[in-house]
Amino acid sequence: MIQFSAVAKRYPTGYEALRDVSFEVAEGELVVVTGHSGAGKSTLLKLAAGIERATRGSVIVNGQNLSSLGETALAVLRRHIGFVFQDHKLLFDRSAGENVALPLRIAGTASDETGRRVRAALDKVGLLAREKALPITLSGGEQQRLCIARAIVNRPAILVADEPTGNLDAESSRSILELFLSFHRVGVTVLLSTHDESSLALLGGRRLALRGGLVESADRAGEAVPG
Amino acid sequence: MNAWIRTHRHALADALRRLAAQPGASLVAVFVIAIAVAIPVLGVALVRSVDAAVGGLDTDPHVNVFLTLDATEDDAKRVEAALRAHPQSAAVKFVPRAKALEELKATTHLAELLANLERNPLPHAFTVRTRTADPAQLAAVRTAWLQLPRVEQVSAEFEWAEKLGRWTRFAGRALAGGALLLALAVLFIVGHLIRLQVVTRREEIEVSQLIGATAGDVRRPFLYHGALQGLAAGGCALALAAGLIVWLNAELSALTSSYAYEFKIVFLDSSTLLAVLLGTALLGWVGAWISVSRELRRFAGRS
Ligand SMILES: Nc1ncnc2c1ncn2[C@@H]1O[C@H](COP(=O)(O)OP(=O)(O)OP(=O)(O)O)[C@@H](O)[C@H]1O
Ligand SMILES: [Mg+2]
Numbered sequence: 283m284i285q286f287s288a289v290a291k292r293y294p295t296g297y298e299a300l301r302d303v304s305f306e307v308a309e310g311e312l313v314v315v316t317g318h319s320g321a322g323k324s325t326l327l328k329l330a331a332g333i334e335r336a337t338r339g340s341v342i343v344n345g346q347n348l349s350s351l352g353e354t355a356l357a358v359l360r361r362h363i364g365f366v367f368q369d370h371k372l373l374f375d376r377s378a379g380e381n382v383a384l385p386l387r388i389a390g391t392a393s394d395e396t397g398r399r400v401r402a403a404l405d406k407v408g409l410l411a412r413e414k415a416l417p418i419t420l421s422g423g424e425q426q427r428l429c430i431a432r433a434i435v436n437r438p439a440i441l442v443a444d445e446p447t448g449n450l451d452a453e454s455s456r457s458i459l460e461l462f463l464s465f466h467r468v469g470v471t472v473l474l475s476t477h478d479e480s481s482l483a484l485l486g487g488r489r490l491a492l493r494g495g496l497v498e499s500a501d502r503a504g505e506a507v508p509g
Numbered sequence: 510m511n512a513w514i515r516t517h518r519h520a521l522a523d524a525l526r527r528l529a530a531q532p533g534a535s536l537v538a539v540f541v542i543a544i545a546v547a548i549p550v551l552g553v554a555l556v557r558s559v560d561a562a563v564g565g566l567d568t569d570p571h572v573n574v575f576l577t578l579d580a581t582e583d584d585a586k587r588v589e590a591a592l593r594a595h596p597q598s599a600a601v602k603f604v605p606r607a608k609a610l611e612e613l614k615a616t617t618h619l620a621e622l623l624a625n626l627e628r629n630p631l632p633h634a635f636t637v638r639t640r641t642a643d644p645a646q647l648a649a650v651r652t653a654w655l656q657l658p659r660v661e662q663v664s665a666e667f668e669w670a671e672k673l674g675r676w677t678r679f680a681g682r683a684l685a686g687g688a689l690l691l692a693l694a695v696l697f698i699v700g701h702l703i704r705l706q707v708v709t710r711r712e713e714i715e716v717s718q719l720i721g722a723t724a725g726d727v728r729r730p731f732l733y734h735g736a737l738q739g740l741a742a743g744g745c746a747l748a749l750a751a752g753l754i755v756w757l758n759a760e761l762s763a764l765t766s767s768y769a770y771e772f773k774i775v776f777l778d779s780s781t782l783l784a785v786l787l788g789t790a791l792l793g794w795v796g797a798w799i800s801v802s803r804e805l806r807r808f809a810g811r812s
Contacts (some may be wrong), residue, residue: 333719354723361721371716387519388722390512432720 283309283440283471284330289339291325299325301495303339307473309439312466314485315475317492323475324368324444326492330473331442332356333361343440361389364433366443370425372417372432378406379413380429389436403431407461423454428460441465443474447481450458459484516729524733527706535738539704545695546789547749549688550777554754556684558774560677570642570671572650574635574666580659585633589799591657600638606631632661642671692792695742698797706731707804714805724805731801732794739793743786751776753806786787797804 284307291300299322307313307330315323328334329341332348335356341348343363346357372381379400386396404410407427409420417425426446433441443462448454459481466472468486476482482489491498568799574592576585585603592601609631614620639650651663707714740741754774761772777785 354725357718357721357723358727359721360719365720367719371719373713373716384717385720388516388717388720388726390514390516390519392515 283307283311283344284338284473286326286329286344287340289329289333289336289341291322292337292375298337299495300336303492303495303497305490305497305500307471309471310466310469311412312462312472312474312485312487313490314482314487314493315473315490316477316482317468317475317498318477321492322495323477323492327365327442327444327473327475331365331440332359333365349477361385361436362438362440364436364438364441366426366429366441366446367431368444368448370429372425372428374417376416377413378409378415378420378428378431381417382435383429385410385432385436399435399437400431403435404428406434407431423450423458425452426450426458427461430458434465438470439472440473443472445477446473447476447478452480455481458482516726517649520729521733522638523730524737527730527734528737537696539738539741540743542695542698542738542793543745543749543788545691545698546742546746546785547753549684549691550746550785551753552680552684552687553781554750554774554777556680556773557777559673559680561775562772570639570647571665572637572647572654573662574637574654574660575662575664576633576659577661578630578632580633580655582589582633584659588657588660589635592635592654595650595653597641598637598638599640601656602636602638604634604636606633609634616741691753692788693794695789696796696799699793699800700800702738703731703735703797703800706734707801724802727805728798728801731797735793735795735797735800736790737793739796740786740790742793743789746789747777747782747785 286306287304289300289303290298292298303322303326307311315326317323325334329336330343330350332343332351336349342369343359344357348359358491373384376384382400382403383396386399391399401410401413404413407430408425409427409431412420412424417428420428420471426448430443430446433443441462446462452456455478462472462474463485474485476485488501490500574588576588580588582605585605589601589603592598606629610623610629613631614623639647641647641650647665651665654660654663712724717727754776758773761774
């Protein structure tokens with residue numbers, strides 16, 4: 283489903299955030315990316331979702347080599363990958379419901395269908411009652427859930443989440459991770475980053491540890507994380 | 510209804526919402542563009558009206574030969590033969606004095622005055638198409654024909670009509686140049702207004718792009734915004750120009766009613782009106798396109 287081969291990413295500043303990364307995520311798998319701050323987790327996830335382009339090597343998603351795609355094709359591909367941003371990327375002048383509806387508006391979904399799907403997504407993350415609320419009135423955990431609702435509203439086959447439990451307390455973290463596990467159970471491929479060991483324990487799944495832009499250690503496919 | 514149509518409908522609704530959200534600013538913008546468009550529209554109406562008036566005048570090289578008042582038909586026949594024999598004459602048309610009077614009555618407001626005359630004040634005349642328009646050669650022709658018996662006057666009056674024709678052609682060109690400059694000004698105005706919109710919506714654009722909006726998706730509402738602004742400005746410009754023309758015509762008719770010739774500014778025909786509306790909408794569209802594309806490149810450069 284997702285395949286990195288000898289991938290390097292150098293930002294325009296000249297900094298090489300990923301140096302030589304190879305790994306593979308099979309369909310329906312849950313893979314957790316770990317590493318200290320600055321190790322390149324966000325960079326790796328953005329490359330997998332077609333938000334950034336690799337400088338070297340190849341990123342293949344769903345059989346498509348992303349470096350061969352033009353800007354428009356890459357944008358269209360992004361519609362089919364749900365992304366939960368580390369910094370949420372919510373629009374604070376729009377209601378919760380409108381934020382979740384944004385991907386559907388872009389895709390040109392009919393408005394009755396949009397309404398149905400938005401409510402289903404909000405329901406799934408437990409925010410149905412807050413459809414009309416502005417994001418600023420939501421708690422950190424709720425904003426995170428809203429971001430997840432927007433990522434799943436298009437029913438993507440791949441869900442990428444960048445530290446979705448970032449600054450949350452243990453209880454909120456737990457319920458968010460449960461959400462991802464529930465998506466994983468229904469067959470969604472999940473690629474998630476965290477720097478928090480307790481999350482790792484709860485999620486299980488396969489682990490990909492980064493350090494300084496290189497893969498420090500990786501569980502082989504099908505191998506469960508001990509503990 | 511398919512997704513493509515829906516994205517366009519969304520974009521149109523979005524543009525209308527943006528325009529309605531700041532009615533004051535939108536109105537000012539539309540009015541500023543309208544003034545820039547109204548100027549050439551008015552110019553076109555004016556030049557076309559003058560052109561139509563000049564079109565009624567004979568601008569081909571010709572000379573009018575007037576006989577004396579006491580010249581008879583026989584005199585006229587002899588003069589006609591001489592005129593036809595001249596190497597510079599291409600065609601000779603005889604205008605009997607009775608017919609000249611009728612024409613004068615029909616084409617001017619002098620009918621009443623003329624009816625009161627005891628006798629026809631007009632002589633027999635000829636209109637001779639010449640093979641040359643060269644002033645020196647025409648002068649020679651004139652001198653030669655003045656020598657003919659019973660010829661009182663030879664005039665080459667087409668010259669002023671021709672000059673007027675040249676002036677209207679010149680004015681037409683000056684107008685085309687001016688219109689081009691003003692079209693550029695409209696592009697800049699729309700581009701600037703759209704740029705402000707893009708900048709205030711930068712966050713929304715960036716988030717949209719992150720979750721799968723193509724450059725086309727991002728551009729679409731702004732293109733509608735620009736086109737709608739252009740269209741509204743075009744309509745406003747036409748209304749402005751029409752109002753001005755009505756007012757000018759009122760003045761003109763007071764001015765020219767005492768003359769034989771009546772001049773009036775005619776407003777643009779329907780196909781030109783349509784062209785103005787489509788043209789301003791297109792200018793808005795293009796201005797928005799340029800502006801959004803530039804801003805998107807700047808965003809891309811920064812991230
Ligand atoms: N757009 C960018 N331009 C330049 N350098 C960048 C950019 N994004 C990230 N970097 C650099 O690349 C390195 C890796 O960044 P990345 O965001 O992938 O790390 P991370 O593992 O997600 O860290 P964190 O846990 O703090 O989120 C960092 O040193 C960062 O400064
Ligand atoms: Mg990060």
